[in-house]
Amino acid sequence: MFSSKQISASLWADTAPSRQSTPAVSGGVETDVAVIGGGFTGLSTALHLARAGHQVTLLEGVEVGFGGSGRNNGQVIPTMTAAEPDAIEARFGEVGERFVGLVRDSASYLFETARQEGIDCEAEQTGWFQPAHRESRLRLSRARVDAWSKRGAPARLLDARESAELLGSDRWFGGMYNPTGGHINPLALVRGLAAACEARGVAIHENSPVEAVERRDGRWHLRTPSGEVxxxxxxxxxxxxxxxxxxxxxxxxxxxxxxxxxxxxATRPLTDEQRKAVVPGRQAVSDTHGDLQFFRYDKRNRLVTGGALALGHNGPDRLRALVGRRLEAAFPVLGRPTFDFVWNGYIGMTEDRFPFISQLGPDFWCWAGCNGRGVSLSISLGREFAQAISGQPVSQLALPMSDPKPIPLHGLVKTFAPPAMLQLYRWRDGRDGPQQRQARG
Ligand SMILES: Cc1cc2nc3c(=O)[nH]c(=O)nc-3n(C[C@H](O)[C@H](O)[C@H](O)COP(=O)(O)OP(=O)(O)OC[C@H]3O[C@@H](n4cnc5c(N)ncnc54)[C@H](O)[C@@H]3O)c2cc1C
Incomplete structure (x- = not known):
């Protein structure tokens, strides 16, 4: 279904500090806490547990950062994609309020964690901007700024002039700005977190896919092809x-x-003249399109961007054309950009666009369904899971619990829903008249 080639083709694989892979788990291993998955969530949970003195063994199926954590756009965003603070609090009450606080502070917590652990991940806390792609979408920006300001976030509404200054383009109409956001090299961060875990005694085993977890004699037994934890x-x-x-x-x-x-x-590095004209303040940007437009710089002044395709055939070539057209239209100074890297990864979407955070058995925790916003969220959730595993009552934590909701006909849904949803988003994006004309792919 997927191959490790995808990650090795990425900008991040080319630029992140390398990491010595660790041996697969072998034989029988006893541990206090077993973590399955070497992404931000697993490593943050392991790090917080190790800081509190727990013995932790982390099992990663391929390599640290193989999942979304090593492949993403690296935008550090202190909001959810679709779930708004009012709705979260209405659904989960006090725990929901704590969770909204966690999301509000999550970007700063990520930058702080990287600083504390001395992780060089090209962190730039330059702010995150969500420009409105139509004038009518400014209503949403205004509502979001109100909701987050009410809860103490330093969110601000930028008008069309301020937006054009920030972006170096007048194709957007203003939007929500939050100075606590920014961007990182995600593979460098995830590898840095792994090193921080190892320095505190966490045993990390790569190439150790967990095939099954069973409860026997009051303990969890995790089976891999080469050993049992x-x-x-x-x-x-x-x-x-x-x-x-x-x-x-x-x-x-x-x-x-x-x-x-x-x-x-990722584009070829921009010239100085282009860099000064396009997002001169180096903020992370992802707009209000359903078919999202997003970009940020890396350390070498490449624009790191991307897009979605309804059909995968010939993906990289079609994307180069589609995203190249979009960038050129928004930033004529770029001309038609050349892309040096194209790669991909899987985002976990849920039916209600809200993640589920669940307990699958005694002391067996999980979450999934970031809906595309999980970089800073997963680091903060790791802290909360570590506290739950340490015995803190979940009612005192920022963990809004709900059960996984299996989707009927999942096999069909995962094949046909993403392209159908993309067409729907594109239709909606242009519904009030295409004020920002959009290239299609
Ligand atoms: C292309 C892309 C772009 C994104 N851009 C952004 C962004 O800019 N900003 C943002 O906030 N969010 C973004 N996201 C979302 C974000 O990357 C994820 O929410 C986050 O990385 C999730 O981290 P995680 O540790 O929970 O999961 P993952 O990083 O996916 O880690 C899961 C790990 O589990 C391992 N695994 C799976 N099965 C097993 C098994 N049986 N045994 C052992 N190990 C196993 C996998 O190999 C993987 O390493 C993006 C996601 C993608 C894919």
Missing amino acids: VARAVMLASNAYTGFMASKLAPKVARSVVPVLSWQM
Whole structure:
């Protein structure tokens, strides 16, 4: 279904500090906490547990950062994609309020964690901007700024002039700006977190796909092709990649998420003149299109961007044309950009666009369904899961619990829903008249 080639073709694989891979788990291992998945969630949970003195063994199916954490756009965003603070609090009450606080502070917490652990991940806390692609979408920006300001976030509405100054383009109409956001090199961060874990004694085993988890004699038994880990507590942190390596691992979790392929691309480094004209303040940008337009710089002044395709055939070439046209239209100074890297990864979507955070058994925790916003969220959730695993009552944490909801006919849904949804988003994006004319792919 997927190959490790995809990650090796990425900008991040080309630029992140390398990491010595660790041996697969072998024989029988006893541990206090077993973590499944070496992405931000698994490593953040392991790091916080290790800081609190727990013995942790982390099992990663392929390599650290193989999932979304090593492939994403690296935008550090202190909001959810679709779930708004009012709705979260209405649904989960006090826990919901704590969770909204966690999301509000999550970007700063990520930058702080990287600083504390001395991780060089090209972190730039330059702010995050969500420009409105139509004038009518400014209503949403205004509502979001109100909702987040009410809860103490330093969110601000930029008008059309301020937006044009920030972007270096007048194709958007203003929008929500939050100075706590920014961007990172995600593979450098995830590898740095792995090193921080190892320095605190976490045993990380790569090439160790967990095939099954069983409860016997009051302990969890995790089976891999080369060994078995026995643990008091388990953190399942395989997110959108849950069903990919072992169909029996947690079928209810896997069937509750629709993995949607998201394409990422990086241009050739821009010239100084182009860089000063395009997003001169180096903010991370993702707009209000359903068929999202997003971009940020990396350290070498490449624009890191991407897009979605309804059909995968000939994907990289079609994306180069589609995203190239979009960028040229928004920033004529770029001309038709050349892309040096194109890669992809799976985002976990849920039916209600809200993640599920669940307990699958005694001391067996999981979450999945970031809906495309999980970089800073997963680092903060790792802290909360570590506290739950340490015995803190969940009612005192920022963990809004809900059960996974398996999607009927999941096999068909995951094949046909993503292209259908993309067409719907594109139709909606242009519904009030295409004020920002959009290239199609
Ligand atoms: C292309 C793309 C772009 C994105 N851009 C952004 C962005 O700019 N900003 C943002 O906020 N969010 C973004 N996201 C979302 C974000 O990357 C994810 O929410 C986040 O990385 C999830 O981290 P995680 O640790 O929970 O899961 P993952 O990083 O996916 O880690 C799961 C790990 O589990 C492992 N695994 C799976 N099955 C097993 C098994 N049986 N045994 C052992 N290990 C297993 C996998 O190999 C993988 O390494 C993007 C996602 C993608 C795919």
